Amino acid sequence: MKAFLIDLKKCVGCHDCQIGCKDEHCGNSWLPYADAQPETGQFWMKVNQTERGRIPHVKVSYIPTMCNHCENAPCMKAAKNGAVYRREDDLVLIDPVKAKGQKKIVEACPYHAVFWNEKLNIPQKCTGCAHLLDGDHPVKVPRCMDNCHVDAIIFGEESELDLEGTEVLHPEYGTKPRVFYRNMPKRFVAGTVYDPEIKEVVIGAKITAMAEGVEFETTTDAYGDFWLWNLPEAEGKLTISADGKVKEIEFSTVSEDVGLGDIPLA
Ligand code: SF4
Numbered sequence: 001m002k003a004f005l006i007d008l009k010k011c012v013g014c015h016d017c018q019i020g021c022k023d024e025h026c027g028n029s030w031l032p033y034a035d036a037q038p039e040t041g042q043f044w045m046k047v048n049q050t051e052r053g054r055i056p057h058v059k060v061s062y063i064p065t066m067c068n069h070c071e072n073a074p075c076m077k078a079a080k081n082g083a084v085y086r087r088e089d090d091l092v093l094i095d096p097v098k099a100k101g102q103k104k105i106v107e108a109c110p111y112h113a114v115f116w117n118e119k120l121n122i123p124q125k126c127t128g129c130a131h132l133l134d135g136d137h138p139v140k141v142p143r144c145m146d147n148c149h150v151d152a153i154i155f156g157e158e159s160e161l162d163l164e165g166t167e168v169l170h171p172e173y174g175t176k177p178r179v180f181y182r183n184m185p186k187r188f189v190a191g192t193v194y195d196p197e198i199k200e201v202v203i204g205a206k207i208t209a210m211a212e213g214v215e216f217e218t219t220t221d222a223y224g225d226f227w228l229w230n231l232p233e234a235e236g237k238l239t240i241s242a243d244g245k246v247k248e249i250e251f252s253t254v255s256e257d258v259g260l261g262d263i264p265l266a
């Protein structure tokens with residue numbers, strides 16, 4: 001049983017996996033695994049970039065996304081004549097001959113991982129680079145994995161992968177994805193604390209936050225900045241204290257990360 005493991009802490013957002021996937025499949029027909037991907041319009045591998053927080057407290061997150069080769073795949077259920085099938089190694093593939101005209105396969109994927117090829121009249125998606133795994137190639141790994149110079153993408157036997165603490169995208173869909181993510185970004189709250197009387201940043205101020213009954217703690221650095229990481233999506237209260245002065249701020253990380261900007265500690 002194979003699976004993908006993507007470590008988001010290692011990913012630097014270089015897009016080499018996305019480019020490698022394009023290079024492998026655009027204009028190259030790997031029948032019977034997949035027909036050629038058109039030059040534009042399809043992303044079998046897509047690195048999603050999200051800007052989080054507010055200037056000056058901003059972070060960028062990168063999440064490489066692809067077909068999840070789901071254990072409980074809606075695309076398989078929507079396909080007629082077995083046009084979407086699962087291999088022995090658990091990769092989910094679309095048969096480009098049997099799938100002709102079956103646009104429903106595109107609509108069935110909740111992850112929008114399937115694309116419609118207008119010219120060939122077929123749905124297409126990531127094949128796990130099965131042509132490389134099966135074929136007589138010196139490198140028998142998916143092209144996106146081979147292209148990643150920081151080893152952020154690993155494809156292998158599930159029993160040999162360390163999946164503890166990993167997460168999948170949208171578990172609520174109930175599809176049981178086989179692409180696992182390590183270090184999925186959680187919410188943060190950040191700010192800069194300063195003393196308005198002396199017009200200086202406050203170094204070493206104690207910052208605590210309570211969210212969902214859990215306490216998070218840090219201190220401001222040499223620039224008066226603090227970053228509280230790995231917060232849940234919740235309402236919370238922040239307490240800033242230094243030199244006998246205390247300030248409380250309510251925040252919400254329910255829908256986004258929070259950059260509080262400059263905070264006077266009067
Ligand atoms: S090639 Fe590796 S580091 Fe670059 S975007 Fe893809 S996963 Fe991230």
Ligand code: SF4
Nearest residue numbers: 067068069070075109
């Ligand atoms: S991610 Fe979409 S296309 Fe891939 S197996 Fe799951 S449902 Fe099918």
Ligand code: SF4
Nearest residue numbers: 021126128129142144
């Ligand atoms: S496994 Fe192959 S087809 Fe799938 S995203 Fe990676 S490079 Fe593209």
